[in-house]
Amino acid sequence: MAPKKKTKEGNLQQENILEAVVIADSFNVRFYPVTAKRPRCLFPLANKPLLSYTLEFLARCGVKHIFVYCCHCAEQIKDYLAQSKWSKPSSPCQVTTIVSCDFTSVGDVLRDIDQKSLFESDFLLVPGDVVSNAQLKDALNEHKVRREKDRNIPLMTLVLHSSSPTHQSRTVESDIVIASNAVTNRVLHYHKIADNERKVQFPLGIFQSKEGRIEIRYDLSDTGIWVCSPQVPQLFTDNFDYQTQLDFIKGILINEEFLGNQIHMHVVQEHYCSRVYNFHTYDVVSHDVIFRWTYPFVPEIHFDDDYSMHHGANGSLSTIGYTSSYSLLRHNVYLHNTCLLGQNSIVQDNVVIGNGSKIGNRCYISNSVIGDGCCIEDDCIIENSYLWSNVTVKSKSKIHSSFVCDDVSIHEGVVLSAGCILCDKVLVGPSIELESKIIHKNGDDKTMGIVADKQSFDTSLVGENGEGYIWHKDVDVEADNDRALSKALWGLSLHDHNKQKLTADSSEESNSENDISSAGEESDFQEESEEDAFDDLSNFEKEVKESLQRGYEEKVQCDNLVLEVNSSKYAYNMSMRDVIQTIAKSLLEIAAAQSMDATSYFATLKEVLLHFLPLLCNYNKTASSQLDYLYALEEYAVSHVNFANSLIKVFMLLYEKDVLSEEVILHWNSKPGNYKDVITSQEIRRKVEKFIQWLVEAEEEDSDE
C-alpha cells in the first residue's frame, strides 16, 4: 500500500514497517554434491553461516519482518533460525519461516506469497545468499517516490551492483547487459548473455523513445535483490509459467506495451553487494569478507550469535558468551582467541582460523579459511583453500585451491590440488594425490542401497584408508541448462571464461558444436599442462583439416582459408612449423580420402595440390619453411607407401610450380630424417633419386653456361 499523507503518527508507523522475503533455496544444483545434505544458505562464509549475512544486511536496512522461504533441507534452516538470535525476543526483526517441499522455483514461492497475500505494501525479495553492507534506503525511497507518482505502473526496482567487466566477481552466470533510461532509471532491455553468444540484439523501439538518454551497460551484475510492489506476486500467479526471476523480467519487458508495467533499477556503487551462487563466487566473496569490503560484516566484529543478548525469564540479564571472538592481525589474518598455532607455523596473508582449531608445527597457511574445531598436524601446507568445521589433516599433507567440507579426514601425505572438493565425512589417503576431483560420501539410496563397507570404496582413487566415491559431473545433473553451467565449478571468473571463449569461438567456424563443448569442458578445469598442449595440437590439426576439407569441397578462395588457418594458429598458439606440418599432412590426408585406389591416387593428389597452390605458396615463402614442409612430406611418406611411390611426381610438381626451390630440396636430400615406419628415410631418398639427379644436372648445366 502506498504510504498515505503523513497525518497520524500511529498510522504511519503501522504502514511503514518494511518487510522482506528471503528465498533460502537456490532451486539449482551448482554446489552439488556438497548441497546434498546441507542448504546453500548455511554454508559457512568466513566461519559464519551465509544466511546470517543476509539477515544481518536486511536488519541493517531497517527491515522489521522477514519471511524465510525454505525448501531443500528446510529443517536445518529452521533449527538454525530457532537457536539463533533472530528468534529471541531481543531480535531486531521478526523472522518467520515458511516451509514447503513443493516449491520448485522462485515462481512457486511468489505464487505462494500471492496465495497467502502476505504483503499489502512494498517488500523486498532477497535470495538467501546475498552478502552486502549496502543501505537500501535510496532504492526504497526511489521506488516509493515513483509509486507515489503513479500507483500501478512502477512494478519493481532491481538492485544492481556495478563492477568492471574484468571483475573477479563476475561469472558466466551473471553476465548481463542492460539498456536503461539514464534519467528515469527505467530498465528497457535486460539480456543475459548465453555461454557462446557473441552478439546481443536490442529491440529498435527502445532507442526511439523521446524521453531522456539511453544507456547500455555491461558493468552491472545482478544482486538478485528486488524492491517489489504488491502486484508482483499477482503477476506470477497470472503467468503460471514464470519459473525464475529472469522469466519474469523478460515477460514484463515484452508485455510492457499493453500492460503498462515498468521495471526500474538502482545501482549500488559505494557499497558492497554480492551473491554466492557457485564455487567461484564463494571463493571471491570469502576473499572480499577477509579483505574487509563487507565491513562491518567482518570476522572480528560479532554480528552473529556468538555474542548473544540473552534475557532470563525474570528480566535479569544472563551471562554473555565472550568465549568466541576473533582478533585481527596484520595482513588480514583473523585468529580466533581459542585457536592454537604450533611452533614455526607460518600464517601468511588473508587467513581466518576458527574456534578451537589446532595447527601443528611448521605448517604454512595462506589465503585460506579454516573452520571451527579443525585439527591440522605438523608440516602441512594449505593455500587458497576452504576447510569447514572439524576437519582433520594429518601431517605432511598439502592442500591447494580446494574445498573441504565438515568432518573430513585427510591422512598423511595427501596432496589435494586444483579444485578438489571433498564433501562431508569423506576420508582420503594416506599418500595419495588428487587433482580436480569431487569426492562425496552420500549413501545415495538409488545407486548404492547397500551399507557401504570399506571394500566398496575404490582404494586406488581415495587411498588405502579412504572412504568416498568420485563424483562424476554428468551422473546426477539434469539435462538442462544446468549442465552447461555446472562446468563453471571452481575458480573460473568471467574474464577467464572469455579467454576460453575466444579460443572456442575461433574454432566454431570449422568445428562441429559437439566438439566445442567437449573441448571447453576439458579445458575448463585443468591448469596449463603438457597434456593441454598436446590436446591443443590435436585440436588444431583437426580444425585445420576440416577447414581445408571444406575449402576443397566448396572451392573456397585460398586467401580466406589462409585467414582461417591463421586464426586457428593464434587461437591455439601454434608455431609456424606446426602449421606447415599440419597443412602438409592435412592435404595429403584429404587426397587419400578422395582417391579410390592406388592408380588414381596421384591424379587426385595433383588436383588437391593445385587447388591449394596459393595457400602452399603463402606458407612456404622462406627456405626454412620449405624445409619443414619437405620433412613433413617425408614423415607422411614413411608410413604411406602409396604416397612414397608418387613422391617423385609430387616433388616435380611442386618444383615446377615454384613452391619448392632446388637448394632446399638438395639440402633436404643431404640430411635424411630419422623416420622409420613401413619404409625408412633412406628408401624415400632412393625413390626420389632420379629427380635429385636431374636437379643436380640441371644445376650443373646452369653453372656451365
Add this chain to the structure above:
Amino acid sequence: MHWSRDELGDITIRRCFYVSEFAQEREQQDARFKKMDQFILDLKQEKFNGSYDLAYKVINHLRKLISQTRWAHAKELMGVIRKEGKQLVAAQPSEYVIGNMVRRVLKIVREEYVRLLGKSEEFANTESLHKMLTSAETEDEKYMKSLKELKTTVMEAVSEYIDEMDASIHNIAAQAIEHIHSNEVILTIGKSRTVEAFLKQAAKKRKFHVIVVEGAPLYHGHELAASLAAHNIETTIITDSAVFAMMSRVNKVIIGTHSVLANGGLKAVSGAHIVAQAAYQHAVPLIVLGAMFKLCLLHYSDIGGSEATFNRLASPHRVLDYYKAGSQDLCNVQVYCPTFDYVPPELVTLFISNIGGNAPSYMYRLLSEMYHPNDHEL
C-alpha cells in the same frame, strides 16, 4: 464455606486484576528490553554522530536503566550497570567513550552511596593499606545497605554530569583566547567539532590563519575548511603529504582526538601521527582538545597487540573502488583503510579539556579522580 456472590465476584475481579497487572508488567519489561537492545543494535550499526553524541546517548541509556530497573541496594545497581555496560562495550569495542561513561556512572553511584552514609568522599576514594586492615565491612557487605534516597540522588548526580558534558565544548572553546594570538598560523587535521568551536570562538577577537590538512581518504578536512571560511577565517587546505613542508611556517598545531589514553597518548584520526611528528621536528607546540569524558583507562600496551580493538579497519572502498579493485590485475593487491592513529604522549605539548589545560603526564592523576579503581575492569 459459603461465599456471598459479591465476595466471589470480588475475588475473581481481583485475580483478574493481578493477572492483567502481571501481564502488563511483563509486556512493559519486554518492551523495555526491546528498546535497550535496539540501542545496542544502533551502536553496532554506528548510528551516532561523533564521540560526543555517543557519550550522550550512552549516559542517557544508563540513566534510563537506573530509573527503570528494580534494585534493592547500590551493589545490585552496580551489577546491573556493569552487565549492561559490558554489552555496550562489546557492541563497539573500539569506542572507548562507552566504557568511560559506564565507569563514570559507577563512580557516581559509589560517591552518592558514601555521601548518603555520611562519610567523607575521600573515604570512598582512597584505598590505603591501613584502611584495608581496619575496615569493619568486608568487600561483600560494602554497598549493601538499602537507602531510599539513593535512586533520586544518583539520578540527580547523573543529570548533573550530563549538564557538565553539555557545557564541555563551550568550556573548551572559552579558553581559545588564551592560546590563539593575533596573526598566528594554526594547523589542524580532519574535522573535530571541538576544534571548530575553538577556532570560531578565537576568531571573534583575533585574526589568524588556519591550515587544514584534508585527511584522506575521508576528507573531513574539506568540511571544516568550508565551515571556517564561511566564518571569515583565512583558511588553506593542504594534502596530507604536504604537512611537513608546511610545518615550518606554523605557530601552533591544534587537533581534536577520538580519545586520550591513560599515558597521555592519543587515539586520533589517521594522519595525526604524521602531523605530530612534523610538529615535534619543527618544535611547534601541539595542542590537543578533548572533553574529560574522552579520557580512558587504557594504555597503548593493553591494546596494541590487537589491531581490532585499537584501530578500526574500515571497508577499503574509499581508498580504492570495488569496481576496479576486483579486476584481474588488482585482485592480489591488499587495500587497507585504518581509521585511527596512535600519537605517543611525548609528541603532545598540552591537553586542553573542559576543566583546563594539562600536560599529558598528568593524565593518570585526572583518571584516578574520575573513575574508581575497582571499576577498571567491568
